Amino acid sequence: MRPSTSLATRIAARTAGGAVRVFLLLTGLFWLLPTVGLLLSSLRSPSDIAESGWWQVFAAPAQLTTENYARLLTNETFTGSLLSTVMITVPSTLLVLVIGSFAGYAFAWLEFPGRDWWFLGVVALLVVPVQVALIPVSKLFGAVGLFETTAGVVLFHTAFGLPFAVFLLRNFFAEIPRELLEAARLDGAGEIRLFTRVVLPLGGPAIASLGIFQFLWVWNDMLVALIFADSQSPPITVALQQQVRQFGNNVDVLAPGAFLSMVIPLVVFFAFQRQFVSGVMAGAVK
Incomplete structure (x- = not known):
């Protein structure tokens, strides 16, 4: 029989939960x-932006217009950027997912000379800014014709x-039960079939999480794009930066452009929210 809780305790518990919800909200x-x-x-409109702050919209909703988006x-220049x-972000994300998945599986479950040392080398590269x-890299790309x-x-x-x-992915794949892989090998599955039919479905949440991180990083990047991208058709981050006027911000262009890029x-x-949450929770449990 559970001990009964007092009324004060129950009220405090509910108040604490409500306070947390209000705080989070x-x-x-x-x-x-x-x-x-x-x-x-x-x-x-540009004139309304110059005259008052954005919060004035609540007092004068008639200020709202889609002309900025229509012009943009x-x-x-903007549509080209x-x-x-897209042409930079999609291949960069797919290549990282494909190569990273194969390499992660190899480091986790394949035996080859110097595997641990190679993996330590990969980990060491994480700290390179x-x-x-x-x-x-600019000099290298300039020599081989890949600059801009x-x-x-x-x-x-x-x-x-x-x-x-x-x-x-190596750490995630390494948590897959060895017995599951051995059973698939006993059934005649080769490494490629084992990777595509067993490892990839189980590693889907981790791969989806990685894809989201890589996509966001590349899409929002400006430093690399500013240096290596073609100046005639720059990515959207560089294109928006170029729209800054000499004596002030071109807000009527920057605001809709920044919001669309967001x-x-x-x-x-x-x-991919469900896969992202599954990957994070699986990593937390493991």
Whole structure:
């Protein structure tokens, strides 16, 4: 028989739970405030933006207009930069996922000479900052004709995304029960079939989480794109930076452009939200 709890204890417990919910709700609203301000600013005319702050929309909803988005979407420079960003982000993400998955499986379950030393080398690459490689890689890309090309940016992002991908997936794949793999081998499954039919389905959450991280990192990058991307068709981050006027911010262009560049990563995140949460929880349990 469980001891009965007093009324005061029950009230304190419910109050504490309610206080936590209120605190989390207020924190979430405070965190979203800049995004809301950016959205409302993108829906105001340049004259309204110059005269007052975005919060004035609540007093005068007639200020809201979609003219900024209409002009932006008909701007060939912006649409070209958006396409360039997609052409850089998608291959960089897919290459990291494919190569990282194969390498993670090899380091986890295949025996080859110097496996542990090679893996230590991969882990050591995690501490190499991007800034250290900018000058030598620029010289290398200039010598082989990859400087200011989409392929050069993709290779750079892939190279710096692989150490973390291999480290993460190797640790995740290593937690798969050995008995499961041995049973598949007894049934006649080769390494390729074992990898595609057993390891990949079990590692789906971790791969999805890695894909989200890599996609967000490449999509929001400006440093690498500013140095290695084609200046005639730069990614969206560089294109928005170039829209800054000499004596002030071109808010009527920057606000809708920045919000559109933010929407696509949000869509990708919410599309794979379930896999992302599963990967994080699985990693926490393991």
